[in-house]
Amino acid sequence: MVTQLVEPTEKLVYQRPDSLAELYTHYCPGCTHGTAHRLVAEVLDELRLQNDTILVASVGCSVFSYKYFDVDAAEAAHGRACAMATGIKRVHPDKIVFTYQGDGDLASIGLAETMHAAIRGENITVIFINNAIYGMTGGQMAPTTLPGQETTSSPFGRDVRLTGNPIHVAELLAAIPGTAYSVRRSMHDARHVLQAKKAIQTAFTVQQQGLGFSIVELLSSCPTNWKMTPNEALSWVRDNMLPVYPLGDYKVPESLQSTKRGKRD
Amino acid sequence: MATGRIVIDVERCKGCELCLEACPQHVIEMGNFFNGKGYRPAMLVDPRHECTGCALCAVVCPDGCITVYRDVPAPKAQPVLKGVPA
Amino acid sequence: MSKELLKGNIAIAEAAVRAGCEAYFGYPITPQTELLEHMSSRMLELGRVFLQSESEVAAINMVYGAASAGARAMTSSSSPGISLMQEGLSYIVGSEVPAVIVDVVRGGPGLGNIQPSQGDYNQLVKSAGHGDYHPIVLAPANIQEAIDLTVLAFDLADVYRTLVFVVADGTLGQMMEPAELPPMRALRPRPEWALTGKGERPQNIISSIYLSADLLEAFNQKLQAKLALIAQREVRYEAYQLEDAEYVVVAFGTVGRIAKTAVQNLRRQGIAVGLFRPITLWPFPEKQLSELADSGRIKAFLVTEMNAGQMLQDVRLAVGRDVPVHFYGRMGGVVPMPEEIETALAELVNGNGRLPKTILEGKNGHPTR
Numbered sequence: 212m213v214t215q216l217v218e219p220t221e222k223l224v225y226q227r228p229d230s231l232a233e234l235y236t237h238y239c240p241g242c243t244h245g246t247a248h249r250l251v252a253e254v255l256d257e258l259r260l261q262n263d264t265i266l267v268a269s270v271g272c273s274v275f276s277y278k279y280f281d282v283d284a285a286e287a288a289h290g291r292a293c294a295m296a297t298g299i300k301r302v303h304p305d306k307i308v309f310t311y312q313g314d315g316d317l318a319s320i321g322l323a324e325t326m327h328a329a330i331r332g333e334n335i336t337v338i339f340i341n342n343a344i345y346g347m348t349g350g351q352m353a354p355t356t357l358p359g360q361e362t363t364s365s366p367f368g369r370d371v372r373l374t375g376n377p378i379h380v381a382e383l384l385a386a387i388p389g390t391a392y393s394v395r396r397s398m399h400d401a402r403h404v405l406q407a408k409k410a411i412q413t414a415f416t417v418q419q420q421g422l423g424f425s426i427v428e429l430l431s432s433c434p435t436n437w438k439m440t441p442n443e444a445l446s447w448v449r450d451n452m453l454p455v456y457p458l459g460d461y462k463v464p465e466s467l468q469s470t471k472r473g474k475r476d
Numbered sequence: 477m478a479t480g481r482i483v484i485d486v487e488r489c490k491g492c493e494l495c496l497e498a499c500p501q502h503v504i505e506m507g508n509f510f511n512g513k514g515y516r517p518a519m520l521v522d523p524r525h526e527c528t529g530c531a532l533c534a535v536v537c538p539d540g541c542i543t544v545y546r547d548v549p550a551p552k553a554q555p556v557l558k559g560v561p562a
Numbered sequence: 563m564s565k566e567l568l569k570g571n572i573a574i575a576e577a578a579v580r581a582g583c584e585a586y587f588g589y590p591i592t593p594q595t596e597l598l599e600h601m602s603s604r605m606l607e608l609g610r611v612f613l614q615s616e617s618e619v620a621a622i623n624m625v626y627g628a629a630s631a632g633a634r635a636m637t638s639s640s641s642p643g644i645s646l647m648q649e650g651l652s653y654i655v656g657s658e659v660p661a662v663i664v665d666v667v668r669g670g671p672g673l674g675n676i677q678p679s680q681g682d683y684n685q686l687v688k689s690a691g692h693g694d695y696h697p698i699v700l701a702p703a704n705i706q707e708a709i710d711l712t713v714l715a716f717d718l719a720d721v722y723r724t725l726v727f728v729v730a731d732g733t734l735g736q737m738m739e740p741a742e743l744p745p746m747r748a749l750r751p752r753p754e755w756a757l758t759g760k761g762e763r764p765q766n767i768i769s770s771i772y773l774s775a776d777l778l779e780a781f782n783q784k785l786q787a788k789l790a791l792i793a794q795r796e797v798r799y800e801a802y803q804l805e806d807a808e809y810v811v812v813a814f815g816t817v818g819r820i821a822k823t824a825v826q827n828l829r830r831q832g833i834a835v836g837l838f839r840p841i842t843l844w845p846f847p848e849k850q851l852s853e854l855a856d857s858g859r860i861k862a863f864l865v866t867e868m869n870a871g872q873m874l875q876d877v878r879l880a881v882g883r884d885v886p887v888h889f890y891g892r893m894g895g896v897v898p899m900p901e902e903i904e905t906a907l908a909e910l911v912n913g914n915g916r917l918p919k920t921i922l923e924g925k926n927g928h929p930t931r
Contacts (some may be wrong), residue, residue, distance in 0.1 A: 466532055
């Protein structure tokens with residue numbers, strides 16, 4: 212018998228992760244919410260966590276994230292994702308519980324719930340999208356809006372004398388003993404996207420190891436409300452957000468510090 | 477240099493052009509047609525087979541519509557050794 | 563089992579434990595704090611979930627999370643704390659997850675005081691969150707009933723996947739009397755809709771969002787059908803000496819108990835009075851009151867509450883225009899004495915169904931329409 216072997220001529224290098232649902236998202240073209248979703252889903256796939264993960268979605272542009280991820284999911288009230296996640300995690304300490312929240316949800320209306328989840332050292336992971344604006348309601352000033360940035364509710368530019376300065380969530384939460392992991396990453400180019408993914412992977416690992424509260428702040432774009440093309444918006448993240456929001460590891464558990472740390476650039 | 481190809485899910489693509497900017501080989505272009513959602517999707521236009529399968533396009537794609545393949549080099553012919561006992 | 567001397571708040575807490583409450587979240591507020599304190603040791607002893615939250619807002623959302631995760635979950639608070647929870651209450655109903663909440667009512671508005679009150683009737687029955695729904699509201703009048711209704715609250719919450727309130731007031735929360743606790747039940751298994759990690763099954767989602775108007779209307783119609791079923795099946799009330807009564811006092815909770823003493827005293831004088839005590843404030847025993855009014859025997863109703871006349875509106879709706887409905891209430895944490903209710907009833911009897919002018923002009927009496 213003669214067997215003819217056919218050599219493979221190509222290999223699969225990258226495909227859409229299983230933890231993302233097949234559904235088309237409602238996000239605007241070029242919105243990095245989609246990128247962040249993909250990264251989280253890739254990490255869930257790679258750590259084989261899809262079947263043991265519970266997502267708590269928030270209110271804002273990412274309100275439908277509960278159906279964009281193919282995992283068990285809840286939709287929390289505005290700002291309350293960390294409280295809801297606490298309830299879920301306390302009932303299922305052996306499951307992976309994460310929230311996906313924007314800056315209005317987490318840093319404005321939900322700051323108390325977020326801070327106290329960190330203070331309790333709640334063993335959950337928070338994916339925090341900072342795009343310096345309220346997206347869903349149409350581009351109002353967020354607590355993360357840059358000084359001087361024009362929004363529909365700061366039409367003359369954010370006046371820090373009237374509204375204060377942008378809130379630095381990663382630094383703020385790093386100061387809390389219950390926080391095990393707090394870093395800031397960006398998604399403005401491929402290299403930074405890959406660094407963001409690594410951080411998300413570390414955050415979930417922190418939770419798997421039961422080390423406490425973990426948060427990854429992701430600098431993101433909002434082309435629609437910034438009134439830019441998607442590529443212009445990414446340049447705006449690089450040129451305007453990075454100087455205000457330095458990337459870096461603000462807190463990393465000692466046991467994980469041997470791994471290569473993200474570069475502050 | 478490795479070679480490869482990408483497959484873009486044109487119905488999922490929103491035509492944001494982030495992959496165009498990310499592609500170091502400049503082999504992605506916007507299609508001259510509209511998909512079901514009304515966007516001009518990105519397309520691989522690679523007549524000279526310059527795509528390296530680096531996947532940077534997929535890394536920046538917010539909609540997860542790019543699948544990347546890299547060519548596997550054909551195995552080199554094994555030299556036939558004579559006079560060596562089996 | 564035998565009776566033991568129990569404080570109301572602690573009896574409710576222990577009843578919840580024995581009913582299989584798996585997760586408790588709460589924030590201290592007088593006059594319900596002993597309930598939280600009891601849970602803080604008891605739940606941990608049993609390896610269950612207890613957490614003192616940073617606020618009532620967080621507490622209700624933790625309950626929402628734990629209930630979504632498939633646990634029997636509860637919180638307890640008092641009036642201003644319940645006001646803070648309103649948003650979460652609505653999400654719980656909108657997502658159809660079961661939850662039990664105990665409200666040990668205190669005087670309002672604002673910070674008010676920590677004395678007993680029934681000023682939360684409207685807050686619980688009429689407006690416990692935005693949207694078209696009522697929670698089930700159970701109103702015990704003594705500690706035994708508080709225990710029994712707490713157990714029932716968990717069962718009703720599960721059967722209908724909805725929000726159930728047990729409403730007590732500071733009197734019931736703080737007083738002690740002999741009562742019997744139920745046997746310890748095993749924790750119930752997780753419902754199939756719960757968030758447990760999807761494993762090999764399709765994804766479960768707990769959400770209250772329906773972006774399309776048609777879908778949201780369809781959900782609301784389903785919700786209304788469920789509420790109609792609850793209204794049909796779950797009405798509970800106490801009818802005391804109503805068989806031959808010509809005058810009926812309508813009161814709930816602690817006041818119902820006080821009014822019963824007044825009725826007993828007047829009965830001893832040969833006066834045909836009775837007590838109608840709603841146990842479910844929602845669903846309200848509307849049909850039963852209506853039938854009573856239609857019997858042709860009742861000369862007048864006297865509604866008495868520790869508020870300005872909140873249940874009064876529901877009684878009037880049920881009774882209609884043919885029989886006069888009068889009101890006697892105390893506010894601000896003042897608990898009426900049996901004699902006050904007795905006097906109001908006696909005046910009603912002497913006035914042949916009308917309250918005399920002196921009572922009408924008094925600060926607590928509301929003139930009939």
